[in-house]
């Protein structure tokens with residue numbers, strides 16, 4: 437059949453609250469035009485993030501009731517360990533409360549002053565953890581990955597030639613590991629090809645550098661490989677995912693994405709000595725190695741989620757619903773980062789609001805307008821999030837002004853997506869009336885979370 441349907445029935449529902457324009461206007465004023473400061477119950481469709489916002493299945497909830505909450509050696513840990521090992525093949529599986537906790541442990545052990553960590557594109561918590569350790573984080577996206585209008589299959593790839601030039605001109609004893617982020621979240625949720633993972637692995641092997649995957653969206657990436665890399669068309673997503681992991685020496689994972697749970701993560705690796713040090717650190721920061729910052733029930737839900745996420749009907753629905761949103765917006769003339777990613781569509785706010793200069797934060801203006809017009813919450817990924825200041829306090833704008841519409845897993849149906857298309861299209865039709873914003877208060881770091889804005 438041509439119609440791709442949601443591959444589930446709904447047995448438990450959560451009402452969403454419809455608000456009037458006046459109520460939304462009041463919520464915006466109260467939240468100082470920062471959608472992070474608006475109450476979730478005032479949001480109709482929440483596309484702030486796909487992290488930890490998924491709907492769990494009946495089998496996951498049943499698993500939660502069976503969680504073994506023993507402090508040490510819980511049955512739930514062994515179920516979790518089996519599921520992660522079956523998928524990744526790594527010898528040591530270390531649970532953490534979320535992805536950044538795995539990153540913190542890894543870079544506390546391998547980072548430090550003078551070290552350099554290459555990645556196709558560091559996610560911001562990964563970069564923060566590398567830099568917090570004293571090391572330097574360097575990105576190697578490809579040229580096509582940097583072009584928001586270019587349509588290509590694997591825009592998340594590592595620029596292997598640039599990485600090679602870098603390694604040849606660097607003292608490689610300063611490079612403790614190399615990472616590949618799948619899918620490439622900061623690069624627009626774009627996939628990385630198997631070929632690119634293999635080539636990066638070969639290069640790392642030549643230089644004796646371990647390769648780690650930032651594996652948050654491994655299943656979405658594996659599905660893109662199946663669809664776009666012809667030699668994988670008849671392989672199962674699980675086999676493809678296993679092959680992806682087989683090229684790596686370890687992985688960090690935020691289970692809040694492709695394990696379809698609300699909280700959790702892990703660090704998995706082959707190096708036994710490093711794993712022992714990681715477990716020692718885990719005991720100080722997260723907990724005993726058979727629970728690592730999670731309850732037994734959480735480990736059960738992750739083990740089950742890792743199986744469900746590889747269901748190809750689920751992945752077809754997942755990737756297609758994001759693609760559908762991107763396709764319809766493009767058809768309506770709305771400028772988006774092309775092609776749509778695995779977990780999100782990114783509106784190109786620079787082209788959407790060409791009359792609003794970066795100093796007036798076009799992405800933020802668009803985020804506010806989507807909420808004001810239709811109760812949709814999105815997130816600015818532009819000069820509010822990544823802008824810097826020069827010595828005179830003037831804004832150095834971000835490279836792109838984007839607004840991310842991230843789709844939570846298994847939460848919204850096609851009619852919700854159709855509603856989003858309608859709201860974005862109507863806002864686009866009257867875009868010339870939209871004005872910019874100024875920042876009236878901001879914290880010293882990560883300002884997008886708590887900054888206060890005022891309309892110009």
Ligand SMILES: Cc1ncc(COP(=O)(O)O)c(C=O)c1O
Nearest residue numbers: 487534535536559561621652690
């Ligand atoms: C690519 C990537 N890496 C790491 C993380 C961090 O994971 P967590 O939020 O679970 O700490 C995220 C979260 O969004 C991510 O997208």
